[in-house]
Amino acid sequence: MDKKTHKDPAKTSAELPSVDLNPPEVQPQKPPAPPAERTIELPEELRKRTVKGPGGVEIEVEPLRDYYCEAPPTVMPAAYSKIVEDLFNWARAESIWILGFGTGCGAIEMRPLMTPRYDAYRYGIQWRPTPRQANLFVISGYLSVKTLKRAIRSYEQMQNPKYVVGLGSCTINGGMYWDSYNTIKRLDEYLPVDLYITGCMPRPEALLAGFMDLKRMIRAGEAEGANKYAEYFDWYKANQKRVIKDWDMPDYSW
């Protein structure tokens, strides 16, 4: 898997070509062989159970079915009129809300962006505490398998259109965690990445330059990661399930 071509990590973010949104090299029709069926014991709060209501009414609760949406995501079309879509794309580019979820050590490079030294707010970039309101997920550095599980669920709760930026070399090829037993190596096998910012660590300036690149892509209508995720949903799910051994959650959590 690791021999496949991917974007050159030696390039700085400013030199990165506009990221191609071609489908992943692996054909989606042939997902890697799914692992043999495992029986995973669900945590107690996710098991089917009967709850007694206030009036003595017995309610049957099946959390995986009741609390989550099972339907896979669908490809969402752009607005009918090009002018409207261009307006929306401009607004999306000028109003980037980042999910405040530091997945790895790179998150520390985002803090200077919120504070007076680099102040990203003047570019319309701000941090939101909940995935529902966020558009951009910055995977900040190495991603352990445990965190990947949370990252996937957070990503799926974000609303279309949504963008993923891989920060640091760990998201590109594993970086210094290349031979670690519990981190993933290539982020774009699990989530549709729009842009990589290379370095270990990239400076806040590099992040700002990367965000500017992302803005250009969004305005040009090239950042369609959410639709890509919906289109190759099976491929992404198969990849995710291959590394996440204790898959005790619904396949798609909105």
Next chain:
Amino acid sequence: MGFEWIKIPYSLLTLFIVVNYGLLLNALIAKIAARVGRRHGIPIWQNYVDMIKNYGLRTSITHGVMFYMGPVFRLSGGVGLLLFVPTIYGSVMFSNLSFAGDLILALYFVFFGTLGMALGAGESGHPYAAIGVSRGLAQVTAAELPFALAVFAVALQYETLSVTEIVAAQQGSYLNWTLFTNPFAVAAAMLSFLGSMMRPPFDVVLAPQEIPIGPPTEYHSSYLALMQTNRAIFPIAKMVVYMNLFFGGAVSWPIFFVKIFLIYMVSVLVGVVFPRFHVEHSVRWFLIWAVPLGVIAVAIV
């Protein structure tokens, strides 16, 4: 008494002016707060962009009927408050739909949005939303007490429940303002004002650093955009009530803009200086410092 239909487009014009003023003012206030922290702050048009972005999101999910209704209630609270109180005193165009007993209705509308939000956020099922709403209701209730007392004092003082008549009684000189004729009521009301503006030290309900953002945790796309619209309208509408009751109202739009800005700055200045209160602290603070002032105001009228 016939209804004059021309009032409807006039009211919509008021609403239009207030929405735009609110969006720009909110951005300006954010910029001022950023400058205090030595940042540049957001561009002045950022709120417009955020709203277009949120209206333009392609997907949105729902948690049920009340989830839809929450932002709608919230917005109608803001719009209702604005429309039933005269914006510009003495102007036929901008006296909106005010009538003889509008003070009581205004008091009701101040609370209405919070209740709607409680229903909507409760339906979202997110624990943070439930915690946020219970904190918010506790704090707003505590902040509402001194305000209600101040309003009673003012209503007793001028012997009317009509906002227009209260404004009329304050015309002539700034010494006629309630600020000078009944300072205790104004003091109690301004302390309550701090609590209801969702700025520090009373913003623990909505603060992103606490339980993530509280009631709107699950709100996104158009729902959130509706609530952002309300964030532009509601503070202005509330300040219109304050301006009319305590600061002599406004006879023209420039005076309106200046007075609203200055009233807003009270809470901003307090906000950038003081750190955040816990909810139990703020409830205690309101009961100890603001409510007695309100009681004194009612007692001496």
